[in-house]
Amino acid sequence: xxxxxxxxxxxxxxxxxxxxxxxxxxxxxxxxxxxxxxxxxxxxxxxxxxxxxxxxxxxxxxxxxxxxxxxxxxxxxxxxxxxxxxxxxxxxxxxxxxxxxxxxxxxxxxxxxxxxxxxxxxxxxxxxxxxxxxxxxxxxxxxxxxxxxxxxxxxxxxxxxxxxxxxxxxxxxxxxxxxxxxxxxxxxxxxxxxxxxxxxxxxxxxxxxxxxxxxxxxxxxxxxxxxxxxxxxxxxxxxxxx
Amino acid sequence: xxxxxxxxxxxxxxxxxxxxxxxxxxxxxxxxxxxxxxxxxxxxxxxxxxxxxxxxxxxxxxxxxxxxxxxxxxxxxxxxxxxxxxxxxxxxxxxxxxxxxxxxxxxxxxxxxxxxxxxxxxxxxxxxxxxxxxxxxxxxxxxxxxxxxxxxxxxxxxxxxxxxxxxxxxxxxxxxxxxxxxxxxxxxxxxxxxxxxxxxxxxxxxxxxxxxxxxxxxxxxxxxxxxxxxxxxxxxxxxxxx
DNA sequence: CTCCTCTCTTGAACGTGTTCAACTAGCATC
DNA sequence: GATGCTAGTTGAACACGTTCAAGAGAGGAG
Numbered sequence: 001x002x003x004x005x006x007x008x009x010x011x012x013x014x015x016x017x018x019x020x021x022x023x024x025x026x027x028x029x030x031x032x033x034x035x036x037x038x039x040x041x042x043x044x045x046x047x048x049x050x051x052x053x054x055x056x057x058x059x060x061x062x063x064x065x066x067x068x069x070x071x072x073x074x075x076x077x078x079x080x081x082x083x084x085x086x087x088x089x090x091x092x093x094x095x096x097x098x099x100x101x102x103x104x105x106x107x108x109x110x111x112x113x114x115x116x117x118x119x120x121x122x123x124x125x126x127x128x129x130x131x132x133x134x135x136x137x138x139x140x141x142x143x144x145x146x147x148x149x150x151x152x153x154x155x156x157x158x159x160x161x162x163x164x165x166x167x168x169x170x171x172x173x174x175x176x177x178x179x180x181x182x183x184x185x186x187x188x189x190x191x192x193x194x195x196x197x198x199x200x201x202x203x204x205x206x207x208x209x210x211x212x213x214x215x216x217x218x219x220x221x222x223x224x225x226x227x228x229x230x231x232x233x234x235x236x237x238x239x240x241x242x
Numbered sequence: 243x244x245x246x247x248x249x250x251x252x253x254x255x256x257x258x259x260x261x262x263x264x265x266x267x268x269x270x271x272x273x274x275x276x277x278x279x280x281x282x283x284x285x286x287x288x289x290x291x292x293x294x295x296x297x298x299x300x301x302x303x304x305x306x307x308x309x310x311x312x313x314x315x316x317x318x319x320x321x322x323x324x325x326x327x328x329x330x331x332x333x334x335x336x337x338x339x340x341x342x343x344x345x346x347x348x349x350x351x352x353x354x355x356x357x358x359x360x361x362x363x364x365x366x367x368x369x370x371x372x373x374x375x376x377x378x379x380x381x382x383x384x385x386x387x388x389x390x391x392x393x394x395x396x397x398x399x400x401x402x403x404x405x406x407x408x409x410x411x412x413x414x415x416x417x418x419x420x421x422x423x424x425x426x427x428x429x430x431x432x433x434x435x436x437x438x439x440x441x442x443x444x445x446x447x448x449x450x451x452x453x454x455x456x457x458x459x460x461x462x463x464x465x466x467x468x469x470x471x472x473x474x475x476x477x478x479x480x481x482x483x484x
Numbered sequence: 485c486t487c488c489t490c491t492c493t494t495g496a497a498c499g500t501g502t503t504c505a506a507c508t509a510g511c512a513t514c
Numbered sequence: 515g516a517t518g519c520t521a522g523t524t525g526a527a528c529a530c531g532t533t534c535a536a537g538a539g540a541g542g543a544g
Contacts, residue, residue: 026510027522052501062524064503073501125376132374134367134434141434192376192383200480207476214469221465227456234449238442268540269492294531304494306533315531486544493538500530508523514516 031069034059038066038076039083043119047077047126074130074138080120081138081148087116089155096158102165103213106179109159110186110205114198121190121198128191140184153180167216170232175216178235182208273311276301280308280318281325285361289319289368316372316380322362323380323390329358331397338400344407345455348421351401352428352447356440363432363440370433382426395422409458412474417458420477424454 037059041050052073056063070076091112099105117124130138137144157176167175186208190201219228279301283292294315298305312318333354341347359366372380379386399418409417428450432443461470 030522051499053499063501064525065523067502068522129371129375129378133371136371139434192381195483200482203479203482204476207472207479211469211472211476214472218465218469223460223463223465227453227460230449230453230456234446234453237445237449240442240445241437272492293529295529305531306495307493309532310492488543489541491538491540494534494536496534496536498531498533500532501528502530503528504524504526506524508521510521511519513518 027069030061030065034061034066034069035076035079039080042076042080042123047123074136077130077138078145081145084117084120085148085151088113089151091116092155096162100162100164102160102163102216103209105159105163106212107205107209109155110183110209111202113183113186114190114201114205117190118198125191149180152183153177156180156183165213165216166220168219168228171216171219171228174232174235179212182212269311272303272307276303276308276311277318277321281322284318284322284365289365316378319372319380320387323387326359326362327390327393330355331393333358334397338404342404342406344402344405344458345451347401347405348454349447349451351397352425352451353444355425355428356432356443356447359432360440367433391422394425395419398422398425407455407458408462410461410470413458413461413470416474416477421454424450 034055038050038055041055041058052066053063055076056066059066088109092109095108096105099108130136131140133139134141136142139145140149153176156179159179160172160175186201186204189204190198193201195201218224276297280292280297283297283300294308295305297318298308301308330351334351337350338347341350372378373382375381376383378384381387382391395418398421401421402414402417428443428446431446432440435443437443460466
């Protein structure tokens with residue numbers, strides 16, 4: 001059950017280069033086919049309404065075959081994550097290249113995050129619970145999704161590092177992870193947001209970004225240094241894993 | 243499916259008073275028996291590992307009978323919520339009666355919240371995901387759990403109102419709900435907390451309470467008035483439901 | 485007593501996610 | 515060419531949550 005090495009983990013063997021159709025990667029094709037089919041059906045019918053049998057039938061394979069490549073139905077969602085993450089990166093890259101203002105960078109990134117996932121809103125709400133379970137490998141805090149998490153934090157690191165904002169150096173170090181945590185909060189809000197076009201989430205972003213910008217600026221104020229130090233100490237003590 | 247009125251909604255009919263064993267409440271006994279059995283098995287074996295068949299068998303009824311009283315397996319959890327909420331109220335009542343210091347009141351309440359739920363930590367982690375689904379009636383934000391939510395917010399209202407803390411009147415109005423939201427954050431952290439005795443959650447509380455206390459005090463500072471106003475405006479705009 | 489009504493109870497049956505022993509196909513080695 | 519070897523593939527079978535048509539039992543009306 002656990003510790004199963006999926007075929008995806010295999011590093012392409014030596015004779016993979018320039019191999020004909022049926023070289024070594026026969027399985028990889030099937031894997032992609034199943035994932036593709038699954039995500040399409042999820043989008044069309046919703047997660048709960050899409051059965052593993054339907055996925056297999058639509059992909060033209062046996063149901064057991066899907067389980068050869070994916071440990072469970074939930075694991076199919078990981079593919080969605082990866083894609084979403086890549087889309088976000090691509091969407092914000094040009095802007096992060098040119099713009100220097102911190103608030104603008106952050107705001108654009110958050111809105112892009114919502115944009116990218118918008119087509120999957122109803123679908124996301126349905127499977128969100130599987131990601132929320134602490135023991136699930138799909139949890140954003142799990143060890144298994146650690147690479148994806150790091151990649152996401154890197155986006156916010158880019159937002160901070162590439163900006164012209166001036167702030168406490170220690171806060172600067174912590175800020176990317178804090179922003180990612182805030183983003184998780186936005187996602188949580190977004191999932192619950194039933195307003196048309198998720199307008200409330202947009203308002204949340206538009207309201208929260210200037211606020212964060214202001215608080216970050218205030219962090220250099222003398223009266224607030226003790227409070228800031230207290231916050232950073234708290235973060236450190238929580239992070240301790242004992 | 244939706245809109246099903248559970249027997250629990252029935253107001254006790256007129257002839258209920260001083261009725262013998264087999265009066266009108268024959269069903270209520272069965273209901274309690276099933277709930278009791280279910281919660282015990284959840285505690286003993288975990289939520290996922292407890293089957294509806296096992297609950298029915300242990301309670302000595304048919305599996306269909308459990309579904310006569312509870313719409314689904316998840317709905318059995320609501321009973322756990324109610325109990326937990328009542329325990330918390332009882333646990334903090336004496337202290338809130340005597341103590342006046344805000345930080346002390348808040349700290350004690352949060353710790354009591356953890357204490358009360360501690361025996362169910364592993365069990366809670368398992369079923370947490372069902373509560374996380376936005377469409378679930380068990381979600382803390384759902385309309386169905388509105389009474390329970392209001393009751394929980396009332397506890398924090400008590401924490402604020404009964405304290406000697408001085409703060410901005412508008413913030414005072416919003417603070418109970420904000421504290422409840424913070425409490426939800428603590429619960430989220432707690433569910434994920436795998437440290438022995440959930441020590442990290444304790445550290446989070448012990449670190450966060452003085453911080454909140456300090457920030458609340460700082461809220462009266464002149465330099466921070468605009469920021470505070472900005473926060474309150476943001477809350478208001480998010481709350482708008484359109 | 486007989487019939488009716490309403491609450492409560494039953495367990496077989498359905499569709500689901502998942503498992504697994506058996507089988508197939510390509511490829512290297514003898 | 516025969517013989518294995520391993521990655522890939524199959525579908526019947528299992529346990530689960532849930533549904534539902536059928537019935538049981540108690541209390542009143544005639």
